[in-house]
Amino acid sequence: MSHILILGGDGYLGWPTAMYFSDRGYEVTVVDxxxxxxxxxxxxxxxxxxxxxxxxxxxxxxxxxxxxxxVVIGDLTEPEVMRSFFDGRIQYSWAVDGNFSGIxxxxxxxxxxxxxxxxxxxxxxxxxxxxxxxxxxxxxxFAVRDFSRDTHxxxxxxxxxxxxxxxxxxxxxxxxxxKGKKDRFLFPRQAGSIYHTTKxxxxxxxxxxxxxxxxxxxxxxxxxxYGIETEDGGQRADDGxxxxxxxxxxxxxxxxxxxxxxxxxxxxxxxxxxxxxxxTVYGKGGQTRGYLNINDTLQCVHMxxxxxxxxxxxxxxxxxxxxFSVNELAEMTHRVGRKLGYDVQIEHIENxxxxxxxxxYNPTYQGLIELGVKPHYLTDDVLAGMFRLVEQYRDNIxxxxxxxxxxx
Amino acid sequence: MSHILILGGDGYLGWPTAMYFSDRGYEVTVVDxxxxxxxxxxxxxxxxxxxxxxxxxxxxxxxxxxxxxxVVIGDLTEPEVMRSFFDGRIQYSWAVDGNFSGIxxxxxxxxxxxxxxxxxxxxxxxxxxxxxxxxxxxxxxFAVRDFSRDTHxxxxxxxxxxxxxxxxxxxxxxxxxxKGKKDRFLFPRQAGSIYHTTKxxxxxxxxxxxxxxxxxxxxxxxxxxYGIETEDGGQRADDGxxxxxxxxxxxxxxxxxxxxxxxxxxxxxxxxxxxxxxxTVYGKGGQTRGYLNINDTLQCVHMxxxxxxxxxxxxxxxxxxxxFSVNELAEMTHRVGRKLGYDVQIEHIENxxxxxxxxxYNPTYQGLIELGVKPHYLTDDVLAGMFRLVEQYRDNIxxxxxxxxxxx
Numbered sequence: 001m002s003h004i005l006i007l008g009g010d011g012y013l014g015w016p017t018a019m020y021f022s023d024r025g026y027e028v029t030v031v032d033x034x035x036x037x038x039x040x041x042x043x044x045x046x047x048x049x050x051x052x053x054x055x056x057x058x059x060x061x062x063x064x065x066x067x068x069x070x071v072v073i074g075d076l077t078e079p080e081v082m083r084s085f086f087d088g089r090i091q092y093s094w095a096v097d098g099n100f101s102g103i104x105x106x107x108x109x110x111x112x113x114x115x116x117x118x119x120x121x122x123x124x125x126x127x128x129x130x131x132x133x134x135x136x137x138x139x140x141x142f143a144v145r146d147f148s149r150d151t152h153x154x155x156x157x158x159x160x161x162x163x164x165x166x167x168x169x170x171x172x173x174x175x176x177x178x179k180g181k182k183d184r185f186l187f188p189r190q191a192g193s194i195y196h197t198t199k200x201x202x203x204x205x206x207x208x209x210x211x212x213x214x215x216x217x218x219x220x221x222x223x224x225x226y227g228i229e230t231e232d233g234g235q236r237a238d239d240g241x242x243x244x245x246x247x248x249x250x251x252x253x254x255x256x257x258x259x260x261x262x263x264x265x266x267x268x269x270x271x272x273x274x275x276x277x278x279x280t281v282y283g284k285g286g287q288t289r290g291y292l293n294i295n296d297t298l299q300c301v302h303m304x305x306x307x308x309x310x311x312x313x314x315x316x317x318x319x320x321x322x323x324f325s326v327n328e329l330a331e332m333t334h335r336v337g338r339k340l341g342y343d344v345q346i347e348h349i350e351n352x353x354x355x356x357x358x359x360x361y362n363p364t365y366q367g368l369i370e371l372g373v374k375p376h377y378l379t380d381d382v383l384a385g386m387f388r389l390v391e392q393y394r395d396n397i398x399x400x401x402x403x404x405x406x407x408x
Numbered sequence: 409m410s411h412i413l414i415l416g417g418d419g420y421l422g423w424p425t426a427m428y429f430s431d432r433g434y435e436v437t438v439v440d441x442x443x444x445x446x447x448x449x450x451x452x453x454x455x456x457x458x459x460x461x462x463x464x465x466x467x468x469x470x471x472x473x474x475x476x477x478x479v480v481i482g483d484l485t486e487p488e489v490m491r492s493f494f495d496g497r498i499q500y501s502w503a504v505d506g507n508f509s510g511i512x513x514x515x516x517x518x519x520x521x522x523x524x525x526x527x528x529x530x531x532x533x534x535x536x537x538x539x540x541x542x543x544x545x546x547x548x549x550f551a552v553r554d555f556s557r558d559t560h561x562x563x564x565x566x567x568x569x570x571x572x573x574x575x576x577x578x579x580x581x582x583x584x585x586x587k588g589k590k591d592r593f594l595f596p597r598q599a600g601s602i603y604h605t606t607k608x609x610x611x612x613x614x615x616x617x618x619x620x621x622x623x624x625x626x627x628x629x630x631x632x633x634y635g636i637e638t639e640d641g642g643q644r645a646d647d648g649x650x651x652x653x654x655x656x657x658x659x660x661x662x663x664x665x666x667x668x669x670x671x672x673x674x675x676x677x678x679x680x681x682x683x684x685x686x687x688t689v690y691g692k693g694g695q696t697r698g699y700l701n702i703n704d705t706l707q708c709v710h711m712x713x714x715x716x717x718x719x720x721x722x723x724x725x726x727x728x729x730x731x732f733s734v735n736e737l738a739e740m741t742h743r744v745g746r747k748l749g750y751d752v753q754i755e756h757i758e759n760x761x762x763x764x765x766x767x768x769y770n771p772t773y774q775g776l777i778e779l780g781v782k783p784h785y786l787t788d789d790v791l792a793g794m795f796r797l798v799e800q801y802r803d804n805i806x807x808x809x810x811x812x813x814x815x816x
Contacts, residue, residue: 123550142531188593
């Protein structure tokens, strides 16, 4: 049975990834230090619904499915915590079988501070973002180097690493001809936040490890993800099935933020529409990015795991399924919300960020499709489904915490 | 009177920079946490001669010249220490006049862990290198953003950021034409150590700050520096002058390491030759890099200070004066050492690093010359002068600490 380790297993993507692979017969270990939850409390960020602890969710999963997801609550910036997953000194915080699962064949690295505004609240949050993200990555790289060079590292990058260049964005690499000579390089990256810059740095670290020690790394340059329901978790709660399972498995839903700091744009727009808080478009709204459904994130990491990078390869995929401008997302949310009876307004506010509000944007994103991913697209129906789920929790949405006014 | 702040003022380049500018009438503040000295003790790294404390050297400088170099012993990874130089809450560890000097017009950022082998001793030293170098840079960037956006940041990068690409190395920037469209980017960088990778990251951080907040940054991509004597410090000790001044100013010499971890190659080769320890060439010895005399470092930072970057500009110079392969440096040291009567041997040892031992290398380095720097070149006479100085301390050189065997 293949063994996977998920760093950041309590997060928006980490927990669904754990269920997805557990459901498919993998031996799964998750680790998290509750960074995101603690930050949500500290910053008074609202959640759409309460999320039970990682251990409680693993127990619920075990009760419902008979499958085990081993849990460690620990801080991966501590190198000894990271190394314990490779040298067997790990102590599980919860497990059915407390014996060491063995060295993971694949590590999914989600254990990062994932918010651009968080990283720019002030210098302290910038420092936290830098140390957290780089130390976790570096500890992972050295643990794999020291104990298991065949372990495949699948890390999340972000399309934000590329910024908005005036040339077409390739999948990670570019051939440059200069003064009659040629070489191949990582595609130029210049990010728009401290958070995004740490992702550039992560890549540089791992690219060093790949060149020096023949590590195997897949870097998934992901766009903003939207959605709540995944086939293994949340969806089980709503698509019929036995009543007992439904009420239990509601506790398996992943964390959902709807604020400016931790809420991704589509999720946030739906929540804003449901409480009739105007959709806040920054400046002209021509900012264009690539997006994907949370179910496609799961497909992508699965395909990357199934067909791993070779030793000495840093393989890069642009993990998006389609592109939208902020205006297009606002208009779609407006249209679907109106149909559902909500008085949705769109408000252009002064851009709190320094970014191009109209720009060229032409990224390539064929690699994951070629690996076998079948895209879900953001249609009116999909958006309506999100509305129906979010409106169940309408009373939980606090309008006062949606816009935070972090400027840079 | 222009006020400059030197981060890392106790180091090989920091202290000579302090004397250089103090001598020219600048108000100078230096800060250091003795990271390098402490590391030398921890790792049992030898110094060619004892170096008195930063405070003692500042006092000696004051006695000899009547000029004041204000000293702070403090850790710049602590943001409040960095910010105290800008908000006036600074407490000097030593000063003639303890009043706040005011916000610096120019900051020289040398406060980094500067050794590639140190960064790769093991994962702990890698983490120390990452956190030290990035937090100091980030704290500096935010302090300048928050208190003084016109302060010019002059930071040391390294030619090692570029690695050894198969295309010509430009000064920091490259125009890329791709699929019929054009844009300008930072020159591709892929470094050969964790240390060098942190310098890539430094640049990415400051490039973010330049784009977001119109900061003024000069990035000096320096090659390995050689030499001891500077016009203001060490040289005063040897070029005639009053006897009293000579014996006093010997205490102004900068730190000189001759080992594999902190000793730069030319300095180390001279020390090895003087004790007749074979010159250790890694592998084939075709590794080619750019080099410069310590006096040229001082000229370069002075020119960069005199003609600062504009707001919103990240200005990059390749700070080297000539290129040599390791074989060429070994042969030169061999030739000069033999002439001086030393039985110098050259030994090719198995390369402890993963690097190209024969490669294309064609960097541009005209920018600083155009600013007015007059290069010193590494001639047999210059090398012989280094031999004469190093041989005064021959008995201090410990052969057992020269080669450390750090592998990657």
